[in-house]
Amino acid sequence: MDFSWAKEQVEIKESVIQFAKNLLIENLVELDQQEEFNLEGWKKCGKWGIMGLPIPQEYGGKELDPLTTIYALEGLGYGCKDNGLLFSIAAHTWACEIPLLTFGTPEQKLKYLPKLVKGELIGAHAVTEPEAGSDVYSLQTTAQREGDKYILNGSKMFVTNGAIVSALRSNIASPLRSNIANLILVFATLNPERGKRGITCFLVEKDSPGLIVKRKISKMGLRTAQMARGNASY
Structure with a gap:
């Protein structure tokens, strides 16, 4: 071979x-x-x-x-x-x-x-939480259905691409002028009692009401990769 x-x-x-x-x-x-x-x-x-x-x-x-x-x-x-x-x-x-x-x-x-x-949109992946890192099945962000929508409540951290700082400092007209990724995959549980089988994923756009980036996280390495912590209630 x-x-x-x-x-x-x-x-x-x-x-x-x-x-x-x-x-x-x-x-x-x-x-x-x-x-x-x-x-x-x-x-x-x-x-x-x-x-x-x-x-x-x-x-x-x-x-x-x-x-x-x-x-x-x-x-x-x-x-x-x-x-x-x-x-x-x-x-x-x-x-x-x-x-x-x-x-x-x-x-x-x-x-x-x-x-x-x-690259016109920046994607991010929000699964890690303060109390759910390696043990991702312990995540506490919830998703509750109301009519044809879902209401998400929770907090995520170490979200890579979560805070795009230089885009705010740039004068260049671009769809990337944002302090957060344009599209975020947010993991939440529909039913905590079902454990890992209750977890699903939602596509959340950056302008969704209630989506808040609390702070950028500084690191020893990968310093140009923007990681953030944020809350969600939307």
Whole structure:
């Protein structure tokens, strides 16, 4: 059996390495010191197609298979020194795009995936809570149905992409001008008595009433990846 990479796979990885080395090199020290999100780097990755590597072409992605996608992202990690940006892209792709692609309705996919792929929307994944980290099944955020809507109540923390600071400081007109990810996957329980079987996920847009980012969380590493804690009552 031949386990070597195909010529096309090697070419994709090399192109990603060159893209990262040439275009993702600006202001890295300053961004890290100020704990700022690399908005310009994010835009460049969106334009190149990084966020759409595993997403079908019908939504604007490159539709690469999982192994080729990982190989290409390995190249991104080799060429880009901004580990926080890489972490933010990983959270956006694997914890927001892929669940939406796998479990979303056709309408939800058409509404959100093309903009997520282009980087025009920033995705986040809110599951961790003050009392539910590794033991995620202990989460206490609740979802109660009222008519055709659900009311969510709870608190989340360590939400990657939860607070996009530099977007507020930028004068560039962009759909990314927000202090929070544009689309958040929020996990909540419909019935605490059912344990893990009572947990489901909700797509929450950044302007939803009652969604509050309380503070950005400073870290020892991955400083350009914006993590936040917030409350939800909506």
